[in-house]
Amino acid sequence: MSVCLSVNLNAVAQLRNRRDLPWPSVVGLGRICLEAGAHGLTVHPRPDQRHTRFSDLPDLRALIDDEFPEAEFNVEGYPTEEFLALVEANQPEQVTLVPDDPSQATSDHGWDFVANHNFLTPIVARLKKGGMRVSLFADADPSQVQAAKETGADRIELYTGPYGGTHDDPVAAAAEIERLGATADAALALGLGVNAGHDLTVANLPPLVARIPELAEVSIGHGFTADALEFGMAETTRRFLAACGHVSA
Numbered sequence: 001m002s003v004c005l006s007v008n009l010n011a012v013a014q015l016r017n018r019r020d021l022p023w024p025s026v027v028g029l030g031r032i033c034l035e036a037g038a039h040g041l042t043v044h045p046r047p048d049q050r051h052t053r054f055s056d057l058p059d060l061r062a063l064i065d066d067e068f069p070e071a072e073f074n075v076e077g078y079p080t081e082e083f084l085a086l087v088e089a090n091q092p093e094q095v096t097l098v099p100d101d102p103s104q105a106t107s108d109h110g111w112d113f114v115a116n117h118n119f120l121t122p123i124v125a126r127l128k129k130g131g132m133r134v135s136l137f138a139d140a141d142p143s144q145v146q147a148a149k150e151t152g153a154d155r156i157e158l159y160t161g162p163y164g165g166t167h168d169d170p171v172a173a174a175a176e177i178e179r180l181g182a183t184a185d186a187a188l189a190l191g192l193g194v195n196a197g198h199d200l201t202v203a204n205l206p207p208l209v210a211r212i213p214e215l216a217e218v219s220i221g222h223g224f225t226a227d228a229l230e231f232g233m234a235e236t237t238r239r240f241l242a243a244c245g246h247v248s249a
């Protein structure tokens, strides 16, 4: 039982954007993830480019094409004409459409597929015609799944933010897993693939995968980057101490 891991580089890009300097390098850290065995890279460019810049996309596309041709590029975002042109120019293997308002700090809900049927259906068809797999960000709500299927999408991505928010409450976590599981069951029964993402961690991922063993892919950024900092801090302290002239024991 294993699920593909796509590392979301938005948090790395946001850190880079604090300065007019090229580090941390989105491409360089993406390379480290792929060398370590990650199955893909995810970015979520927003109109203000506060995380991923539009110019990151060709660089990440080239990284995958030139060095990791088995890996998948997943680009997430709200389907404005600008976003659609961006993905068409960079040909990610998967596009994940998210109902983000530009003013949102982060993604916090899935699509209302019934209300957005006429909006999403031609966009899904356009992206699929362009050779990209299409996944749609979805709340844990089995009653929405039939309408998701009717858009023509290939997959849904379960929005796991509410599950991530239950990290200190096992009863609430179990209830969220059941809601996510029931939504996945309904989607799988209709032939939709199922991805998941938002606020996933090393701690909360195993119970989710146990309930939904058919999960195709998880995309993880915030918790992943937090772990990378935590587990890299000691080594980095040693490197800087050496640069300060301290001889290691």
Ligand SMILES: CC(=O)[C@@H](O)[C@H](O)COP(=O)(O)O
Binding pocket: 008, 010, 011, 043, 044, 051, 076, 098, 105, 106, 107, 137, 197, 198, 221, 222
């Ligand atoms: C759709 C989704 O849940 C993620 O793309 C999330 O929006 C990550 O983006 P940020 O890290 O920029 O919040």
Ligand SMILES: NCC(=O)COP(=O)(O)O
Binding pocket: 008, 042, 076, 157, 196, 197, 198, 199, 200, 219, 220, 221, 222, 223, 224
């Ligand atoms: N699609 C979800 C994603 O890419 C990462 O979300 P998060 O781990 O940064 O919350």
